[in-house]
Amino acid sequence: MSFINRLIKNQNLSPVKLIVLFYFLAILISTAILNVPLFWQEGQTLSLFDSLFTAISAISVTGLSVIPIDQVFNTAGYFALSFIFQLGGIGIMTMGTAIYLMLGKKIGIRERQLISIDHNQATFSGLVRLTKKILQTILVIELVGMVVLSIHYLNYFDTWQEAWLQGYFASVSATTNAGFHITGVSLIPFADDYFVQFIQIILMILGAIGFPVLIEIQQWLIDRKNRKKGFRFTTFMKLTTTTYFLLLIFGMVIIFLIEHNLAFADQPWYQSLLSSLFNSVSTRSGGQITSNIAEFSTPTLIVLAFLMFIGASPSSAGGGIRTTTFAVMLLSVYNYAKGRQSIKVFQREISHRDTIRSFVVLTTAISLTLIAIFVLSITESFSILELAFEVFSAFGTTGLSLGITAELSVIGRIVIMVMMFIGRIGIFSFLFLISSPPTKDLYRYPEARMLIG
Amino acid sequence: MSFINRLIKNQNLSPVKLIVLFYFLAILISTAILNVPLFWQEGQTLSLFDSLFTAISAISVTGLSVIPIDQVFNTAGYFALSFIFQLGGIGIMTMGTAIYLMLGKKIGIRERQLISIDHNQATFSGLVRLTKKILQTILVIELVGMVVLSIHYLNYFDTWQEAWLQGYFASVSATTNAGFHITGVSLIPFADDYFVQFIQIILMILGAIGFPVLIEIQQWLIDRKNRKKGFRFTTFMKLTTTTYFLLLIFGMVIIFLIEHNLAFADQPWYQSLLSSLFNSVSTRSGGQITSNIAEFSTPTLIVLAFLMFIGASPSSAGGGIRTTTFAVMLLSVYNYAKGRQSIKVFQREISHRDTIRSFVVLTTAISLTLIAIFVLSITESFSILELAFEVFSAFGTTGLSLGITAELSVIGRIVIMVMMFIGRIGIFSFLFLISSPPTKDLYRYPEARMLIG
Numbered sequence: 001m002s003f004i005n006r007l008i009k010n011q012n013l014s015p016v017k018l019i020v021l022f023y024f025l026a027i028l029i030s031t032a033i034l035n036v037p038l039f040w041q042e043g044q045t046l047s048l049f050d051s052l053f054t055a056i057s058a059i060s061v062t063g064l065s066v067i068p069i070d071q072v073f074n075t076a077g078y079f080a081l082s083f084i085f086q087l088g089g090i091g092i093m094t095m096g097t098a099i100y101l102m103l104g105k106k107i108g109i110r111e112r113q114l115i116s117i118d119h120n121q122a123t124f125s126g127l128v129r130l131t132k133k134i135l136q137t138i139l140v141i142e143l144v145g146m147v148v149l150s151i152h153y154l155n156y157f158d159t160w161q162e163a164w165l166q167g168y169f170a171s172v173s174a175t176t177n178a179g180f181h182i183t184g185v186s187l188i189p190f191a192d193d194y195f196v197q198f199i200q201i202i203l204m205i206l207g208a209i210g211f212p213v214l215i216e217i218q219q220w221l222i223d224r225k226n227r228k229k230g231f232r233f234t235t236f237m238k239l240t241t242t243t244y245f246l247l248l249i250f251g252m253v254i255i256f257l258i259e260h261n262l263a264f265a266d267q268p269w270y271q272s273l274l275s276s277l278f279n280s281v282s283t284r285s286g287g288q289i290t291s292n293i294a295e296f297s298t299p300t301l302i303v304l305a306f307l308m309f310i311g312a313s314p315s316s317a318g319g320g321i322r323t324t325t326f327a328v329m330l331l332s333v334y335n336y337a338k339g340r341q342s343i344k345v346f347q348r349e350i351s352h353r354d355t356i357r358s359f360v361v362l363t364t365a366i367s368l369t370l371i372a373i374f375v376l377s378i379t380e381s382f383s384i385l386e387l388a389f390e391v392f393s394a395f396g397t398t399g400l401s402l403g404i405t406a407e408l409s410v411i412g413r414i415v416i417m418v419m420m421f422i423g424r425i426g427i428f429s430f431l432f433l434i435s436s437p438p439t440k441d442l443y444r445y446p447e448a449r450m451l452i453g
Numbered sequence: 454m455s456f457i458n459r460l461i462k463n464q465n466l467s468p469v470k471l472i473v474l475f476y477f478l479a480i481l482i483s484t485a486i487l488n489v490p491l492f493w494q495e496g497q498t499l500s501l502f503d504s505l506f507t508a509i510s511a512i513s514v515t516g517l518s519v520i521p522i523d524q525v526f527n528t529a530g531y532f533a534l535s536f537i538f539q540l541g542g543i544g545i546m547t548m549g550t551a552i553y554l555m556l557g558k559k560i561g562i563r564e565r566q567l568i569s570i571d572h573n574q575a576t577f578s579g580l581v582r583l584t585k586k587i588l589q590t591i592l593v594i595e596l597v598g599m600v601v602l603s604i605h606y607l608n609y610f611d612t613w614q615e616a617w618l619q620g621y622f623a624s625v626s627a628t629t630n631a632g633f634h635i636t637g638v639s640l641i642p643f644a645d646d647y648f649v650q651f652i653q654i655i656l657m658i659l660g661a662i663g664f665p666v667l668i669e670i671q672q673w674l675i676d677r678k679n680r681k682k683g684f685r686f687t688t689f690m691k692l693t694t695t696t697y698f699l700l701l702i703f704g705m706v707i708i709f710l711i712e713h714n715l716a717f718a719d720q721p722w723y724q725s726l727l728s729s730l731f732n733s734v735s736t737r738s739g740g741q742i743t744s745n746i747a748e749f750s751t752p753t754l755i756v757l758a759f760l761m762f763i764g765a766s767p768s769s770a771g772g773g774i775r776t777t778t779f780a781v782m783l784l785s786v787y788n789y790a791k792g793r794q795s796i797k798v799f800q801r802e803i804s805h806r807d808t809i810r811s812f813v814v815l816t817t818a819i820s821l822t823l824i825a826i827f828v829l830s831i832t833e834s835f836s837i838l839e840l841a842f843e844v845f846s847a848f849g850t851t852g853l854s855l856g857i858t859a860e861l862s863v864i865g866r867i868v869i870m871v872m873m874f875i876g877r878i879g880i881f882s883f884l885f886l887i888s889s890p891p892t893k894d895l896y897r898y899p900e901a902r903m904l905i906g
C-alpha cells in the first residue's frame with residue numbers, strides 16, 4: 001500500500017487513474033502473450049487486432065470472441081487465456097473491495113463508528129491481506145468446481161487429460177464469470193445434464209455475487225462455529241444480495257413464462273425451469289449457454305438484454321450498472337413517489353450522495369450504450385435487437401451474443417472493446433477517468449426553480 | 454379558482470388528481486363526440502374503441518391514428534376533431550403554466566423574492582387571466598398561420614373553401630403540435646414547397662417551446678416598446694430555450710449528415726438541410742412529415758426516437774421527459790464528473806430537489822417505455838425498431854410512426870393509448886397520480902454506505 005500511496009502522490013495520479021493504468025498494462029501484456037504462435041494450434045493464425053479483442057474480453061471477463069477459441073489456441077493457449085481471465089476476475093474483485101473499504105475510511109467519526117460495526121471491518125486490514133483472502137477464496141471455489149466437474153466429465157471425454165482440462169477451464173471460466181469455453185459451443189453438449197448445469201450455476205453465482213458478500217458469509221460461518229454472537233450482516237450485503245436474487249428469480253420466471261411453450265417446448269417443466277434459471281444466472285455475468293439463445297423469442301431477448309445491462313453485484317467479477325445502483329435507483333423513485341424525505345432500507349438510510357451517484361451511473365450508462373448502438377447501427381447491418389444485445393452484453397461483461405461478434409466491422413469491434421472496458425472498470429471509475437480534479441465552490445448563485453417532467 | 458380549491462378540499466383530491474380527472478372526462482366526452490355518425494363521411498363507420506384511440510390521440514395532441522382521418526370524418530368531423538386537440542393543447546399549456554406559477558408560491562420568503570424577480574411574475578395573476586392570455590396568444594398565432602397558409606393553399610386546391618379548410622386545420626394542428634392532417638399524407642404534397650414548410654416550422658416551434666417562454670418574450674417586447682428597463686429573462690426560460698434550440702440543431706445536423714446521401718440524395722443541399730430541420734422540429738412534438746420516414750436509415754430513426762423521447766419544453770403542447778429534465782440531467786452528470794458541489798447555469802444554481810426530480814422523471818420514463826416495448830414485443834410481430842419508435846412517439850406525443858399504428862392489436866393499441874396519456878400528463882404527474890399522500894419522517898435510521906456502479 002505504501003508503494004502505491006507514494007506512486008499516487010508522486011505522479012499525481014488518482015487511485016482510479018492508477019487502476020485504469022494497471023488495466024491498460026494488463027491488456028497490452030495479455031495481447032502480446034496471446035499473439036505468441038506457441039499458444040496456437042498448428043496452421044492457425046491470430047492477428048494482433050484479434051489478440052487485442054481477445055485480451056480485452058479476457059481481462060474484462062466478458063467472453064465475447066471474434067475467433068473460435070477452441071480451434072485457434074492449443075492446450076498451452078487455453079492455460080494462458082485462463083490465467084488472463086483469472087487475473088482479470090480477481091483483479092477487479094480486489095480493487096473493487098479495496099475501494100469499498102477505503103470509502104469507509106473517508107467519513108466522520110460518528111458515522112465511522114456506525115459503519116465500523118455495520119461492516120465487521122475488524123476482519124481485514126491492508127490490500128495485501130485482502131488480495132490473499134480473495135485469491136484463497138476464489139482458488140478454493142475453483143478447485144472444488146474443477147474436481148467435481150472433471151470427475152463428472154470422465155463420462156463425456158475419451159481421456160482423463162481431456163476431462164480434467166475441460167473441467168479446469170470450465171470451473172475457472174464459470175467462477176470468474178469469464179464466459180469463455182473450449183467446447184466450441186459453451187455448455188450446449190450438457191444441455192440435458194442437470195448436474196453440470198447445477199455446478200455451473202453455483203460457480204457463476206459465487207463469482208457474481210460480490211466479494212464483500214463472500215467475506216461476510218465466511219465471517220458469519222466462523223462466528224457461528226465459535227459460538228460468537230453479535231455478528232450483523234451489513235446493509236450493503238443485504239441490499240446487494242436481495243437484489244441479486246430477486247433479479248435472478250425475476251429473470252427465471254419471465255424466461256420460463258415466455259419460453260416454456262416456445263424454445264423449451266420439448267422439455268419437461270422442471271428442465272424448462274432449470275434452463276430458465278440457468279439463463280437468468282448467465283445474464284448476471286456468467287455468459288454461458290445451454291442452447292442457442294438466438295432461438296429465443298424477442299420478448300425474452302429484451303429481458304436478457306435488460307438483465308445484462310444491470311449486471312452483477314459490485315466488487316464481483318461481473319459488470320453492468322451493478323445491482324446496488326439498480327436497487328438504490330428503484331428505491332429512490334419509489335420513495336419519491338411516496339413523498340418520503342429519506343430512503344430507508346433494512347433499518348438504514350441511503351445517503352443523498354449515493355442516490356445521486358446511482359442516478360449519475362444510470363444516466364451515463366444509458367447514454368454510453370445508446371451512443372454505442374447508434375454507432376453500430378451506422379457501421380453494421382444487423383438488426384437493432386442484435387446490436388443492442390451485443391452492446392448490453394459487452395457493457396455487462398456478460399458475453400452472451402446473438403452470434404454477430406465475429407462478423408463485426410473494425411469500428412464495430414472497437415466499439416465493443418470500449419464497452420467491455422467501461423463495463424469492467426465501471427461507470428463510476430469511467431466518470432472519474434474522464435473528469436478533471438474536484439474543485440471547491442468558490443462562489444454560489446441563488447437557486448432557480450425549474451419545471452421538470 | 455375558489456371553486457376548484459373547494460373541490461380539492463372537499464373531495465380530498467390533489468391538484469394532480471384533479472387534472473387527471475379533467476383529462477379523463479375530456480377523453481370520454483371526446484370519444485362520444487367523435488362517435489357521432491353525423492361527423493362521418495357517407496358509408497364510413499367508426500368503432501367506439503377507435504373513437505377512444507382517436508380521442509386520446511387528439512386530447513394528448515399526439516396525432517397517431519388507427520384510422521385514415523381524412524377518409525372517415527367529414528368537414529364537420531374535421532372541425533370537431535380540431536376543437537378537441539385545440540382544447541387538449543391549450544389545456545395542458547394552461548395547467549402546466551399554472552403548476553409552474555404555483556411552484557413559485559410554495560417556497561421561503563428569501564427565495565421567493567429572488568424568484569419573483571427572476572420570473573417577472575407580476576405580469577399575471579390568477580388562472581382565469583392566465584387561460585385568457587394563453588388562449589389569446591395561441592388563437593392569434595393560429596389565425597395568422599391560417600390566413601397565410603390558406604391564401605398560399607389557393608395554389609393547391611380547387612375551391613377557396615377547400616383551401617381555407619386545409620389552411621385552418623393545418624395551422625391549428627401545427628400550432629397545438631397535434632400532428633393530425635386531413636391531406637391523408639401529412640405534408641408530403643408540400644415536400645417541395647419551402648414556404649409551407651417554413652410556416653409549419655414556425656408554428657410547430659411556437660407550440661412546442663413552452664408557454665412561459667412565449668409570455669416572457671411578449672413581456673420583453675412590451676418593455677422594449679415602452680423603453681422600460683430592468684427586464685430579465687428567467688433562468689428557466691434561458692435553459693429550456695437553449696436546450697430546445699440545441700436539440701433542434703443537433704437533430705438537424707445528424708439527420709443531414711446521415712440522409713444527405715441517402716433519403717435526401719436527389720435533393721439540392723439547401724432542400725436537404727430544410728428537410729433535416731423540418732424533421733428535427735417535427736420530433737420535438739409536431740409530428741408532421743414531408744416524406745415517408747420509414748425510408749430513413751436506421752441510425753436516423755434512432756436519433757428521431759431519442760429526440761421524441763426527450764420531447765418538447767415544459768408547459769408546451771409537447772410531451773416526453775421535457776427539455777429541462779434532459780438539460781438538468783446532463784448538467785448533473787457533467788458537474789458530478791467535474792467533482793463540483795453545485796450545478797451552476799446562467800449564474801443561477803439548480804436545486805438539489807430539481808436534480809433528483811429530473812433523475813426520477815428520467816428513470817420512470819425509461820422504465821415505462823421499456824415495459825411498453827416489452828409488452829408490444831409479445832403482442833405484435835413488428836421489429837424492435839418499429840415498436841420502440843411507436844412507443845417513443847406516443848410518449849413524446851409526437852405522432853410520427855413507421856406505419857404500424859393501424860395494424861396494432863387491441864393490447865398494442867391500449868399500450869399506445871396509455872403511453873400517449875402518460876406522455877401528455879407528464880411523468881411527474883403520473884408519479885403523483887399513483888402515489889400515496891406524502892408522509893413525514895417519524896423516525897430516522899443511521900446512514901449505510903453503498904458501492905454504486
Ligand SMILES: [K+]
Nearest residue numbers: 062179287398
Ligand atoms: K462473462
Ligand SMILES: [K+]
Nearest residue numbers: 515632740851
Ligand atoms: K404531435
